[in-house]
Amino acid sequence: RPRVLSGIQPTSGSFHLGNYLGAVRQWVALQESHDAYYMVADLHAITVEQDPATLRENSRVSAAQLLGAGLDPDRCTLFVQSHVPEHAQLGWVVSCLTGFGEASRMTQFKDKSAKQGSERTSVGLFTYPLLQIADILLYQANAVPVGEDQRQHLELTRDLAVRFNTRFGKTFTVPEPYIVKETAKIFDLQDPEIKMSKSASSPKGIVTLLDDAKASAKKLKSAVTDTDTVIRYDEEKKPGVSNLLSIYSAITGRPVSELEQHFEGKMYGALKTELAEAFTEWVTPFQQRTRAYLEDPAELDRVLAKGAGKARETASGTLADVYDRVGFIPAK
Ligand code: TYM
Secondary structure, eight states, X not given: OOEEEEEEOOTTSSOBHHHIIIIIHHHHHHTTTSEEEEEEOHHHHXXXXXXXXXXXXXXXXXXXXXXXXXXXXXXXXXXXXXXXXHHHHHHHHHHHHSOHHHHHTOHHHHHHHHHHOTTTSOHHHXXXXXXXXXXXXXXXXXXXXXXXXXHHHHHHHHHHHHHHHHHHOSOSOOOEXXXXXXXXXXBOSSOTTSBOOTTOSOGXXXXXXXXXXXXXXXXXXXXXXXXXXXXXXXXXXXXXXXXXXXXXXXXXXXXXXXXXXXXXTOOHHHHHHHHHHHHHHHHHHHHHHHHHHHTOHHHHHHHHHHHHHHHHHHHHHHHHHHHHHHTOOOOO
């Protein structure tokens, strides 16, 4: 079976609809056809100022949501990044292989650090993509299911895998991005020109999965559209309506063209109401399953311990090869 790896940051506890539709939903599907590794990227979460108790809580909540969304610990390897020390170890090797200039071109870093100012920006935030590259290469992943905002990091991953292989002999699988076009970028409900994001300016624009379903339904119903009345997919002229159509289509599995027909002659209110209903129908059992895992911390720990064990088996093999290739002598 081909292999996939992906990760999600536990930074804000509840995932949002962009995380789910852009990434997690694909993870659930891929566990059926692939040897799948998925992780809660807690090492990545300390690149910005954080609180230890909150991080602990959010890491558990993240793992519970992944299970609630449909990851099955018997079908995939679900683990917490910090439980597998090889990530940090390979991260160092990757950072020594990367040019400073090439790391400086990462747009996510440029955006985040510009907002924070350079004194408050950690070196870890700068080297973060290199740790992400280590995450992927450790598992020899063939594909990496992510949203559009991760594309640049995956291009650098491919470049570095090739560079290492060329310099030291074939060691890494060169991974392909796995980005589903229709849901690669879910937009903010209040500002459909920007992506839905944890750091959005207004909470009204983000649908968080663990919030009260009624509150989320209300956000969907008050999404910004346009002054026209036709329900039609047109990213450029109708970004708000197009975003709602993408979300509705992904949740229900009905193609956008079918939805356009279905809503012909109807007003935006009809689309919003039906979408809010479909969302509530999906999110309610998701929340119940997530809560059940949170109420059984011993079971959650067991799942994560088993995942970490399996992940380490794979990761340690790759790291041993890498150490040997770069010329480290074995510890006898
Ligand atoms: P993170 O935690 O920011 O986001 C998790 C996943 O959600 C996707 N995503 C979106 N997709 C569509 N529309 C949106 N509005 C949207 N917002 C977020 C992201 O693309 C991502 O797939 N660096 C990663 C985590 C990571 C990782 C890895 C991913 C760490 N190591 C190794 C892949 C492989 C991140 O910060 O994602």
